[in-house]
Every structure is written in structure tokens, then in C-alpha cells.
Amino acid sequence: MTSFTIMELLLAIISLVSLFYSLFGLCKLIILQWRGQSCYMLGYECYKANEERKLNTDSSTKIILRNKNLGLEQYRFLLKTIISSGIGENTYAPRNVIEGREECPTLLDAFIEMDDIFFDTLDKLFAKTGFSPSQIDILVVNVSLFSPAPSLTARIINRYKMKEDVKAYNLTGMGCSASLIAIDLVQQLFKTYKNVVAIVVSTESFGPNWYCGKERNMMMSNCLFRSGGCSMLLTNKPALKNHAILKLNCMVRTHYGSNDEAYGCCIQVEDEQGQRGFRLTKCLVKAAAHALTINLQVMVPKVLPLWELIMSSIVSLRQAGKKNKGLIRFDMLGDGLNLKSGIEHFCLHPGGKAVIDGVGRGLGLNEYDLEPARMALHRFGNTSAGGLWYVLGYMEAKKRLKKGDRILMISLGAGFKCNNCVWEVIRDLEDVNVWEECVHSYPPETVGNPFKEKYGWINDEYLSFVRLDHSCFSFS
Helix, strand or coil: CCHHHHHHHHHHHHHHHHHHHHHHHHHHHHHHHHCCCCCEEEEEEECCCCHHHECCHHHHHHHHHHCCCCCHHHHHHHHHHHHCCCCCCCCECCHHHHCCCCCCCCHHHHHHHHHHHHHHHHHHHHHHHCCCHHHCCEEEEECCCCCCCCCHHHHHHHHHCCCCCCEEEEECCCHHHHHHHHHHHHHHHHCCCCCCEEEEEEECCCHHHCCCCCCHHHHHHHHHECCCEEEEEEECCHHHHHHCCEEEEEEEEEECCCCHHHHCCEEEEECCCCCEEEEECCCHHHHHHHHHHHHHHHHHHHHCCHHHHHHHHHHHHHCCCCCCCCCCCHHHHHHHCCHHHCCCEEEECCCCHHHHHHHHHHHCCCHHHHHHHHHHHHHHCECHHHHHHHHHHHHHHCCCCCCCCEEEEEEEECCCEEEEEEEEECCCCCCCHHHCCCHHHCCCCCCCCCHHHHHHHHHCHHHHHCCCCHHHCCCC
């Protein structure tokens, strides 16, 4: 048998398998639709704090100088980190941090932080969609670092006097990708409960978890994480399909926690002085790459057209003799697969500039694709589980989302986890939402901040030989 005949046979087999897989997926989709298991989003509302809590250059410096554990080297590290973070001057800090109580937060501080986000977003969501709290059948809340008793879901139920048979779920410790985990939970519940309405509330408790020590890997969390969150309204009622803005097409969850390095790259710990914080190691980007690769191996066949899968299979066959032949390498996805053949928009978790850059390179995305994530990071910072929705809000405010478009949401979080999903836009979306007051000024000419210009002198060599006097810092 000639090599040409072998190639023809392989292509025929690949085509038949791909066709069978596509038909199976189509039949499954039809069955799910018939059973009423579709998951529609009726609306979402992101949180924006008041102006008093903005974390600009001067307020950031005041917070840093309050920490007497820091010295010249820590100041230099923080300056370098903030300058390269991609975060601007309009993000928001927790109330207790702004008021100077980051070293001794109270339980009341934690509750106030949650109440601000919960009730602001839920009040606006109910007003926007026309639904009342009494109509909610399922409530899911995800806050990783705060788990009181009674639960946060009970706090919401009590505030809005929700009905006695509401199904409540409180998720903790799930990290930055918890929002999609919560939505997946709702999607699974929709298979059991017909014609119901669900709410997902995603945020994080930063105030009581502000790091006051001097370990570099833990100081980074203060530079990246900011206050924010989102509430979402979902349903599987066919009668509400015409009122929906998005439809969930597929969801894939990946947990890479069996790898010790990945497990420890983003973890809550205490430093040698007993100061509690979140440690981010250099292995984080590597762990994200591996988790995303594994996830996309499952996701890609679900979202790309048949012809693109066939072409990709041919490329894979040609590379069969190369190292790691059984695994789609993250850094080759952009070359081997054209994700844009099945996806119009990419909603990346705005976890940090390095993560956005890495995912962009790996998936072959251009600056237009990455702009929403970069702008969400610049304007609101890393708001943990709520971050994806600020990215989506930017796309909508910029009038990018048209009927029939598909959005790939990529979320990464501690564990290490990668949870991705694809939404289909049901109708043209143009709500300026949380971006209303500033979307006209984005993207800015530069995403830098004044820290380097104002405090760049801290890198001067002469300071290494003198004792740094805090009074030399100017806040004018």
C-alpha cells in the first residue's frame, strides 16, 4: 500500500469520525432543547464603587507607606510591579483599606464589603430585568475567602425575603474561575428543575485579606486585586428565550490540582511573620498554559466547524513525529487551529498583563481580541471571579456583540483550574452598563500610570547607601 493510499485512508477515517461526532453533538443539542435544559442569560449587573474608594497614585502610596514592614527593596519591587501591571488609576479598594484599617479588619468590615456588592448589583438587576426576588428559584453565591454562618446566600435570602423553597448554594475557595463554576452548577440544576429562574452572584472578599507583610510573592496580590463583582440572572424557561441576551452553548471545566507545582502557584498562606495573604509564584503562567491546553482539547471539537477540525487533524498528522505528539501544545494552538472559525469574541479573565499576553500569544489572538481584557484590567483591576463580566460589559458597551456571535469565556483560578464556556448572542447588545461614564475614553493612548514619573527616583543608586526617610514622599 502506497503512502498516498494510507493518507487517503486516514483522511477518510478522520472525516467519518468527525461527521459522527458532529451528528452526535447535534442530536444531543436537539434532545436538550426538547427537554428544556437550555441555559439563557436574561441580564447581568457589574459593581462599581463610589469615587471615595478610588485607588489612584497618591492613595496607593499612602497605603504602602503605612506598612512599616517595608523597606527600600520592597518599595522598588512594588514600583516595578505596579508600573508593569497594566492597571490604571481608577480601580477601587475595599473600604477598610481606604480608611486605614487593613491590619485589623473586623467581621463587620467583611459583611459591609459583601453587602455593598451584593445589594447594589442585585437591586439594579431586578430593576433592569423586571423580575422580583420572589420569582427566584435557585441562588448561587461564590466568594472564595469569606464563609460566615449563616451563609452569604442566607444573607441575601433574608434581605430580599425570598420564598421558602429557593435552592441555595454557597461556593467558597474556588478562586478567580468560580463564576463559571457557579454557572455550570446552575446549568446542571436546570436538568432537574424545569421552568425555573436562577441568580448567580460572583465576587471576592478582599478587605479582610489584604496582605500587610513584605514577602514579594504575596505583595503582588495587593497590586493586582481590586473590589468588584457581578450578579447574573439565568433561566431555562423556553417562554423567556426572546427576553434573553445570551445562550450557553457549552461548558468545559478542567482541574490541574493533581500537579503539585500548579496547586501551589496561587495559594493562601501565612508568611514567616504570620501575616496571611495570597502567594502568586512564577509557576502561575506555566500552570495556566497547561490547564488551558487540557481544557481546549475538549472544548475545541465542540465549537469549531467540521472542516476546521479536519484541517487541524491533517496538521497534527504531519507533526506526529514531533515531541509530545499526543498533546496539543498550548504554544502551537494559534498555528494548528483557527479558533476564529467558530468564535467571534474572546472574553479573557483579566487576571494580569502576563496572563493576558500569554493566552493571546498561545491562541494567536490580535490586539483587537485582547483589548476588552486589557481595558477591564486597566479600569477595574483583577476583580477575581467577577472579572469576566467587566470584559463582557466592555464588548457590549463598544457595540461589538451582534446577534449570532459566539463568545469564548476563558477563566483561570487557584487550584489550579481552567473553566471555559461559549455563549451565543441572542440579539444585538448595546447596553453601556458599568462602562457608561468612561467607555468613550477607551482604549486610552497609553495604559501606563504616573507611578514611574512620580516615584521613579526611588530606583536611584544613591538611595542604597542611605536610610530612606518616609517624609521624602510627596502626595501633592
